[in-house]
Amino acid sequence: MHATTLGHTRHSFPDLKALLAAASPHRSGDALAGIAADSDEQRAAARFILADLPLKTFLAEPLIPYEEDEVTRLIHDSHDADAFAPIASLTVGQFREWLLSESADNPTLAARAPGLTPEMVAAVSKLMRNQDLIAVARKARVTAAFRSTLGLPGRLSVRLQPNHPTDDTKGIAASILDGLLMGCGDAVIGINPATDSIPNTIRLLELVEGIRTRYAIPTQSCVLAHVTNTIAAIERGAPVDLVFQSIAGTEAANRGFGIDLAILKEGREAALSLKRGTVGDNVMYFETGQGAALSADAHHGVDQQTVEARAYAVARAFKPLLVNTVVGFIGPEYLYDGKQIIRAGLEDHFCGKLLGVPMGVDVCYTNHAEADQDDMDTLLTLLGVAGVNFVMGVPGADDVMLNYQSTSFHDALYLRSALNLRPAPEFERWLEGMGLLRADGGIRDLPAPALTNLLGQAEAAE
Amino acid sequence: MSDAPANDPSTNDPWARLRLATRARIGLGRAGDALPTGALLDFQLAHARARDAVHTPFDTDALAAQFGNVPVVRVVSAAPSRAVYLQRPDLGRRLSPESAAALPPGLFDVAFVIGDGLSATAVHAHAVPTLKAILTRLDGWSVAPVVLATGCRVALGDDIGARLGAGMVAVLIGERPGLSTADSLGIYLTYEPKPGRRDSERNCISNIHPPDGLGYEAAADKLAWLMREARRLKLTGVSLKDDAPALDARP
Numbered sequence: 175m176h177a178t179t180l181g182h183t184r185h186s187f188p189d190l191k192a193l194l195a196a197a198s199p200h201r202s203g204d205a206l207a208g209i210a211a212d213s214d215e216q217r218a219a220a221r222f223i224l225a226d227l228p229l230k231t232f233l234a235e236p237l238i239p240y241e242e243d244e245v246t247r248l249i250h251d252s253h254d255a256d257a258f259a260p261i262a263s264l265t266v267g268q269f270r271e272w273l274l275s276e277s278a279d280n281p282t283l284a285a286r287a288p289g290l291t292p293e294m295v296a297a298v299s300k301l302m303r304n305q306d307l308i309a310v311a312r313k314a315r316v317t318a319a320f321r322s323t324l325g326l327p328g329r330l331s332v333r334l335q336p337n338h339p340t341d342d343t344k345g346i347a348a349s350i351l352d353g354l355l356m357g358c359g360d361a362v363i364g365i366n367p368a369t370d371s372i373p374n375t376i377r378l379l380e381l382v383e384g385i386r387t388r389y390a391i392p393t394q395s396c397v398l399a400h401v402t403n404t405i406a407a408i409e410r411g412a413p414v415d416l417v418f419q420s421i422a423g424t425e426a427a428n429r430g431f432g433i434d435l436a437i438l439k440e441g442r443e444a445a446l447s448l449k450r451g452t453v454g455d456n457v458m459y460f461e462t463g464q465g466a467a468l469s470a471d472a473h474h475g476v477d478q479q480t481v482e483a484r485a486y487a488v489a490r491a492f493k494p495l496l497v498n499t500v501v502g503f504i505g506p507e508y509l510y511d512g513k514q515i516i517r518a519g520l521e522d523h524f525c526g527k528l529l530g531v532p533m534g535v536d537v538c539y540t541n542h543a544e545a546d547q548d549d550m551d552t553l554l555t556l557l558g559v560a561g562v563n564f565v566m567g568v569p570g571a572d573d574v575m576l577n578y579q580s581t582s583f584h585d586a587l588y589l590r591s592a593l594n595l596r597p598a599p600e601f602e603r604w605l606e607g608m609g610l611l612r613a614d615g616g617i618r619d620l621p622a623p624a625l626t627n628l629l630g631q632a633e634a635a636e
Numbered sequence: 637m638s639d640a641p642a643n644d645p646s647t648n649d650p651w652a653r654l655r656l657a658t659r660a661r662i663g664l665g666r667a668g669d670a671l672p673t674g675a676l677l678d679f680q681l682a683h684a685r686a687r688d689a690v691h692t693p694f695d696t697d698a699l700a701a702q703f704g705n706v707p708v709v710r711v712v713s714a715a716p717s718r719a720v721y722l723q724r725p726d727l728g729r730r731l732s733p734e735s736a737a738a739l740p741p742g743l744f745d746v747a748f749v750i751g752d753g754l755s756a757t758a759v760h761a762h763a764v765p766t767l768k769a770i771l772t773r774l775d776g777w778s779v780a781p782v783v784l785a786t787g788c789r790v791a792l793g794d795d796i797g798a799r800l801g802a803g804m805v806a807v808l809i810g811e812r813p814g815l816s817t818a819d820s821l822g823i824y825l826t827y828e829p830k831p832g833r834r835d836s837e838r839n840c841i842s843n844i845h846p847p848d849g850l851g852y853e854a855a856a857d858k859l860a861w862l863m864r865e866a867r868r869l870k871l872t873g874v875s876l877k878d879d880a881p882a883l884d885a886r887p
Contacts, residue, residue: 202723338658345658348651352662506722541686541813542722542754547679570661570671570679577814579683582661587669619666626650633653 176223185219191237193227194293195477196220197300199517203465203478203508221301225267229258232293238474243425244435249291249487258289266297273298273310273528283314287530292423292483295528299479299521304556307524312561314527318495319454320394320415322360322598324563325532330595331564332586333496333534334359337575341368343381344633349569350385351632355625356583357590357610357617360601361534361564362416362459362496364396368575375399376412383413389608392452392600394495396459401433401441408444415450416459416495417441423462423484426472435488442492453600456495456532462486463500464518465508478508479518483525490531496564497531499523501553502539503578512549515539519553523562534564538580547571547579554581558589565589587617659816682815689810689818691718694752695760696784702764706771706782711735711796713787721787728789730831731796739783739799746863747780747802747829751788755810758819762844762852763808766821769856770806774863790824790838797829804866805829806859811842820845823855825862827872837873839866 176193177186187193195209197220204210211217233253238246264272272278278286299307317325324331336349346365353359363382367374375397382395394415397404401419408414419438420431428434438458445457462485467473473481482499489497499522502515509515519535526533537553539545554565571582589595596602596615605611612618620628649655651663664675671679700708714730715721721728731739748770750763767782780800785792790807797805804827811820821844826833841858843849866872 206724206726336660338660342657344654345660348654348658348662349660351654352651352660356666507725510723541683541815541818542690546683568660570664570675572661572679572682572815574659574814574816577812577816579815582671584664584666584669584671587666591669616669622648622650626648629650629654 178219178223180215180219183215185216187220190231190235191476193220193223194297194300194480197224198477198479201478201514201518202506202510203468206507207468207473209475209477224297225265225301227266229264229266229269229294230262232291232297237293237476237480238424245423245425245484245488248435248491249484252491253291254288257286261286267301269298270301270306274306278313280313280315283528284530287528290529292487292525292529293480295525296480296483299524304517304520307520308556308560311524311527312559315561316527316530316532316563318456318532320451320456320495321392321453322600323453324361324495324598326599328595329598330558330586330590331361331598332358332567333361333564334363335566335568335573335580336363337366337573339368339575341374341378346381347385347632351629352569353567353583355610355620356587357597357605358567358583358586359391359393360598362394362396364398364459366398366576370399370403372403372406375403375407376410379407379412379414392604401437405441405444408448414445414448416457417445418459420461421485421488422466423481423488424467424472424474427467427470430470430472438492456493458492458494459496460489460494461498461500463504464522465504468508469504479521482522486526486529486531490529494532496534497526498534498536500536500538502543502545503536505540506543511544515543515545516549516553516556520556520560523557523560532563535562536566536580538578540578550581554585554589555592558593558595591616685818686813686815689755689757689813692756694756694786696786698760699750699764699784703782708784709739709781710784711739713785713792715787725789728787729791731792736799739796741799742780742801744780744800744802745777747783747797747800747805749783749785749788749793749796749805749807751785751792751807751809753788753809754812755818755820758810758821758845761819762821765852766808766844766855769852770859773856773860791833793824793826794829794831794833797826798831802829804863804872817845817848820849823859825859825866825872827866827870839872839876
């Protein structure tokens with residue numbers, strides 16, 4: 175029981191997860207789950223209580239029982255007490271102030287990360303304004319590498335997302351070329367397959383591999399199939415760079431995805447065995463998003479932002495190259511409008527980075543959410559300031575297979591230009607070699623004859 | 637439509653042939669790093685149409701009039717407004733108390749529910765011709781009065797079908813609009829409907845929006861086949877999956 179009195183009103187919360195839920199900024203998913211604060215005053219009261227709570231509380235009181243949930247076991251069994259020791263005496267409120275202080279610089283944050291649990295970072299995020307989330311995240315640089323190095327200061331990478339409703343070879347190739355010519359694809363060329371089968375996965379992997387090797391592009395490819403299909407593709411000799419999987423913050427929600435920690439380990443080992451990385455061996459690509467556990471009825475009464483942070487604890491156990499919160503995809507029953515999507519995107523990026531995860535964000539929305547491209551511009555810009563590792567590049571921001579709106583190649587160019595950010599260093603050198611890089615770091619339009627020639631080659635090659 | 641001068645298909649658009657292979661917005665050209673104005677406005681129009689489809693009120697009067705002498709019953713879900721409907725899918729799966737009391741119990745082979753879902757535009761355009769095509773294929777079936785449901789999620793059909801005493805329920809419902817298609821209709825068939833049915837216990841026909849998507853007659857053929865199989869096997873869902881389309885993203 176946690177309680178406080180504000181004025182003449184006593185506010186009490188039966189347990190830690192109820193307190194965390196009530197302290198969360200309002201969002202539709204927590205209301206749908208019946209765990210949101212009853213009033214704004216109750217929310218403020220919860221934050222006062224939370225601010226005085228020792229960080230150690232989260233080690234002593236698991237939100238989801240250790241015996242019932244392998245994600246809880248992972249969090250507690252892998253907790254690094256030595257890394258935690260220097261901040262072990264802090265309350266959540268003091269932790270916020272320490273994070274914002276000069277002493278919490280990048281090396282210090284990296285050293286503390288193994289001592290932090292997702293519940294601690296979720297808790298402190300609930301006391302932070304958007305500017306706090308940005309200010310701390312931009313200090314917490316997390317780099318990862320495979321054929322390109324992602325997450326370096328002053329860099330912004332892009333997942334090139336060339337989806338097609340029928341996985342048409344030429345249609346996908348056309349979108350890939352469009353993105354490459356606009357300087358995108360340094361995070362990954364990643365296809366969501368319309369059909370998640372082993373032969374189709376292999377066909378798409380070979381398609382991207384062909385383009386990548388033809389132009390000697392220092393990037394990695396991924397077909398976002400189920401981990402079991404990717405393992406099967408590896409067994410059949412397919413050119414797999416990265417193993418993809420959607421993950422969530424509870425064992426039950428992961429079962430809903432048809433996975434557990436053991437199968438993720440198996441997937442990682444299979445990809446590592448191929449030794450295809452040139453500048454690093456981070457071989458995992460995970461996607462997450464607030465609300466996933468609730469939609470699977472697997473949230474255990476924990477608020478959606480805290481469950482989401484637990485997914486990053488799953489991710490970091492497998493040393494990923496890319497972790498991407500697909501923040502507005504799930505729909506308005508979880509994040510109703512632009513305000514909620516923007517807040518969630520900043521929270522997810524902050525929590526991931528603090529835990530030592532190489533975070534990117536799919537800045538996105540669906541047509542039944544109260545959001546539009548103006549909201550996406552806002553979140554994209556904020557994330558650029560916050561030092562996000564990568565964002566999505568979808569032709570014209572319109573994903574014609576998944577039917578939602580994300581960010582475009584143009585958006586990535588805007589962000590790089592506005593904040594003086596550059597592509598991953600290996601990819602930047604490649605762009606220069608291809609004559610696509612301007613002296614000011616922007617992307618040059620190919621002269622029409624060169625473009626026609628290139629596109630003609632591409633067509634002929636299919 | 638949207639092409640910058642350098643991209644004009646009437647001149648020499650290097651992307652023209654690749655554009656035939658995908659609806660993706662490729663080769664849009666640039667104004668600085670941003671979109672040319674035409675492409676910017678094209679996108680806004682597509683989004684506006686999708687938004688309008690989500691928020692257009694469900695016109696049950698117009699639908700009822702199109703049915704002529706086919707008996708029709710109107711119900712509303714427990715979601716009192718569109719804003720609440722979008723945030724509380726659980727309320728869209730239950731009838732309002734008044735509507736629940738108004739549905740007469742009976743004994744029918746099948747009930748049809750037409751629900752707004754996430755696109756009233758789709759329902760206004762395609763639900764009546766689709767259902768009329770289905771009804772011509774149901775000789776010998778006893779059919780409940782057609783239910784027009786406002787604030788409807790797919791699972792509202794479970795509540796409706798159970799109260800009507802229907803052996804199965806088919807819900808015709810507006811699918812979530814995309815930028816390229818704002819008027820796509822889906823049909824979800826559930827055997828022995830009752831509250832608590834899982835999505836895996838339904839069969840779905842999606843993407844009904846002629847002329848680009850599935851046509852009325854083809855959709856009616858598919859549904860009639862599914863209904864006969866459901867009656868024979870006494871179930872719907874994954875066991876019918878091999879021959880019917882898989883469940884798509886539901887509204």
